[in-house]
Amino acid sequence: MYRHLQRRLEQHIRDFLRGTYDLDLPKIVIEQPPKVELGEYALPLAFELAKKLRKAPRRIAEEVVSGIGQIPGFEKLEIAGAGYINARVNRAELAASVASDRKQSFPAPAGKVLVEHTSINPNKAAHVGHLRNAILGDSFVRLLRFAGREVDVQNYIDNTGVQVADVVVGFLQLAKKSRAEVEQLAAQPRFDYYCWDLYARVSQWYEQDKQNLQARVQALHAIEQGGNETAQIADLISIAILRRHLETMDRLDIEYDFLPRESEILHLHFWDAAFEKLKSAGVLTYESEGKNQGCWVMRRAGTTQTAADPEVSEEDQKVIVRSNGTVGYVGKDIAYHLWKFGLLGRDFGYRRFYKYPNQHDCWISTTNGQPEHPHFGDVAEIYNVIDARQSEAQNTVIEAVRALGYHQQADHYTHFSYEMVALTPRCAAELGYQLSEEDQARAYIEVSGRKGFGVKADDLIDTLIASAKKEVDARHPQLNDAERREIATKIAIGALRYFMLKFTKNSVIAFDFREALSFEGDTGPYAQYAIVRATNIFHKGGIDPESYSPGECDFAKYLDANDIWELWLSASQTSYVIDQCIATAEPAYLAKHAFQLAQLFNYFYHQHPILSESDEGRKRFLLATVAVVRRELTRVLAVLGIEAPRAM
RNA sequence: GCGCCCUUAGCUCAGUUGGAUAGAGCGUCUGGCUACGAACCAGAAGGUCGGGAGUUCGAAUCUCUCAGGGCGCACCA
Known part of the structure; x- marks a missing residue:
């Protein structure tokens, strides 16, 4: 709704400038005044025009304000400071529209979007760095879907590369396992952890004697060729690890539609x-x-x-x-990306690979696929969630696409770049790693699968759940263990996803357990708690929060109070913020918005007792406020992949 | 050597299109639970926005330069 009013304001300004000054500005800057008392939108327009029109900013502001007339949905325009034009909306009108959840439809751009994320080498357990990738990618998918886009989610599997070859070498040369033994191990629940250690051992083994690298070359060759026992073992390993990765990500509500593999890119x-x-x-x-x-x-x-x-x-x-x-x-990668845009003239074979608890199918590439399958690829836009270290390689692929003459496709190819997750020296010490003096002096140390140095994703999730469970156990002794576990799991996921999203993409996260395990302040649980509080008000009052309607509500009477109005205004901005997130490929803005909305709500909650309010009209208004905030905050958290528990 | 990124409060970070008095969280100190559950709220202290120059009516934001840090620059992926 906020976004809708902003566009309307912009249109009126444009019309006025064209009609009065014969001006067409490339963009009209519209921002929010520093305080709600000043209005809902601020235009620094007069400053920009001062030189062009050879008039004082204040004078221009006066002409705009007096000349523009009435804008539907707005109360008035005002001049402030040296020449700001502030717009005041009709609060009651906006509130009524937000309360009834009237959707202003904006047509989404045509064409499918492909988001590639996660893409972990299938040779070891996922770690914190992979979590950042997957959470960023999944949240971006949710943002796009919220905006009405059709999205394909792909997770590229490099099953024929050096990393898988190294683990194969580990099994054959170091662990001395037969094919049957590997098969047995691969069926174990934490096979990915086994490989994590083995991979680190192999890397050490290579360093001991460079001659050992011969084994890698041979394994790599055999794997690429296919049709031999080494290749079969490699396939066994990569499939088993891949399943583990899907399970780990499923714990965080992250799902994929299709898993293209390098083996098919080769064989097809x-x-x-x-x-x-x-x-x-x-x-x-x-x-x-x-x-x-x-x-x-x-x-x-x-x-x-x-x-x-x-x-x-x-x-x-x-x-x-x-x-x-x-x-x-x-x-x-160039070939793969030509396929993504439907420009290659070849296609994968497809078969079903993994079924999520919600019955959603995840498909995988194969040489001879099933005849019936969804249509993947052939998309209008792509986003590749790949860390910043690969930006040169990504740009080279983009330039290849462009050089082939596919300019439009190249323009819609986005390297969704993000910085790595590193560990603080203290975190490394807690994990029992020996650090050099040089490393101890650093702000952070890069994780390394080769060295087996890092925090494994499942370990982190387990630790978070255990930590949340302790709190829930203490706070809700009346609930049974399964219920408490369910609550703790939601809190843990909320904390983890929010933690990975609160930093902007190009900031390196120096991972530390103390911060990641925090459930207070600028965290996911803080926002979840606001929802739980809002829900509790309704439950205590014997009202269903989902279906609550204030009926006749005199918004104008109660919305003079700036503190409550600020809460409504913030609640009206969800779509606006989501647009910004998509335009800038930055989910962190939505995390920030969730926190701000929760913060405003907590202040409101503290200031205004609701159930004990004796004025019935005011009580209905306060309940309507709670209902709206609860609905919007729930919606925002859902886009971040976070669900609020029943109780906290 | 070349390229990309970073440097904002004690710590960790916001500040998206240049705009009104640079904001949060944590930590520190002070205060608030007979409850719509305090995983919360209020208040205080804390800043030469790495240094310098420039563009602009206006710069944390743009340009140049210097310093410090990170990451790339394979017939690896």
């Missing part, structure tokens, strides 16, 4: 199709001499062509096809 020859296009478009060039002799290369993203040297210098070359004829990761 996606690269061959892409290679032909890239060659004929001249995107790739063959190097007949120099250090990249015998390779097909393209210009690395971020490097620029100079007039003096139109050829791509060796420094700026990215090898796409190696001199032995095999294609590297970036090449496969």
